Amino acid sequence: MGTETEVDRRPLDAVELRRRLITADGLWRDVRVVPQTGSTNADLLEEARAGAAEGLVLVAEEQTAGRGRLGRAWSAPPRAALVFSALLRLSDVPPGRRGWLPLLTGVAVASAVREQTAVPASLKWPNDVLVADRKLAGILAEAYGDAVVVGIGLNVTLSQPELPVPTATSLLIEDAASTDRTALLVAILTELARRFQAWRADPDGADLRADYLRWCATIGRPVRVELPGGAVLTGTAQDVDDAGRLLLRTADGPVPVGAGDVVHVR
Numbered sequence: 001m002g003t004e005t006e007v008d009r010r011p012l013d014a015v016e017l018r019r020r021l022i023t024a025d026g027l028w029r030d031v032r033v034v035p036q037t038g039s040t041n042a043d044l045l046e047e048a049r050a051g052a053a054e055g056l057v058l059v060a061e062e063q064t065a066g067r068g069r070l071g072r073a074w075s076a077p078p079r080a081a082l083v084f085s086a087l088l089r090l091s092d093v094p095p096g097r098r099g100w101l102p103l104l105t106g107v108a109v110a111s112a113v114r115e116q117t118a119v120p121a122s123l124k125w126p127n128d129v130l131v132a133d134r135k136l137a138g139i140l141a142e143a144y145g146d147a148v149v150v151g152i153g154l155n156v157t158l159s160q161p162e163l164p165v166p167t168a169t170s171l172l173i174e175d176a177a178s179t180d181r182t183a184l185l186v187a188i189l190t191e192l193a194r195r196f197q198a199w200r201a202d203p204d205g206a207d208l209r210a211d212y213l214r215w216c217a218t219i220g221r222p223v224r225v226e227l228p229g230g231a232v233l234t235g236t237a238q239d240v241d242d243a244g245r246l247l248l249r250t251a252d253g254p255v256p257v258g259a260g261d262v263v264h265v266r
Helices: 014-021 040-049 100-117 181-201 207-215
Strands: 030-034 056-060 081-089 121-124 128-131 134-144 147-155 222-226 232-240 246-250 253-257 261-264
Touching: 014 030, 014 056, 014 181, 040 056, 040 081, 040 134, 040 147, 081 181, 100 121, 100 128, 100 134, 100 147, 100 181, 100 207, 121 207, 147 181, 181 207, 207 232, 222 246, 232 253
Parallel strands: 030 056
Antiparallel strands: 056 081, 081 147, 121 128, 128 134, 134 147, 222 232, 222 261, 232 246, 246 253
16 A cells, blocks of 8 residues: 655646647647636636637646535645536537537546556446545536536545545556556546547447446446435446436336446445
């Protein structure tokens, strides 16, 4: 398990990130790094309302009002995590398929993490990145018109006492082969751009669903689902449908779940 002597919390270099990520024909148009903000998602939603083009990435070394799904707070010490949001546009994607974007983002993050760090990341529906049943990263997508801001928080060098909840983990704790935040951010955004552009060109294709199912540790497991209104469902996660919803087998029959907090039941 990682120790404090291994912690590297150097600041990110925006110039280097732009050099490695921005190309004439690529998705990313600008990468901004700020020392602190309330919420990168909130900041980019303001940019979207003002008409900003897609391809803008905002990275914060510290986030003071970060939010997870269902309004939960999310925080980390300065430079101990990767906290960033990306502005994308979905005008070419049918509304019924747009729910796949957060799931696609989860696959991109898990894939890049595994490639860069050798940590065996997997996904809990819809898009939490896990190591075993410990949460390594969270993803929150918020829409404004045809714009979607995808926010990602990845625990990199948090020590055990710094974790926001006991069920979380970090790359340091998981003995990652690398905790280089620059390399990780470049890998995640490169993978996200590749997968997003392929999906937008063919949003009805079957490749994304098949790929997601390979990464998802929820399918086949007994689960408890806490729904946004406070209701709770229990059953076995059977599949993910064409809209990205979790298909749950319950005592009352099959139920599709479009939003909720899933707990893997042992």
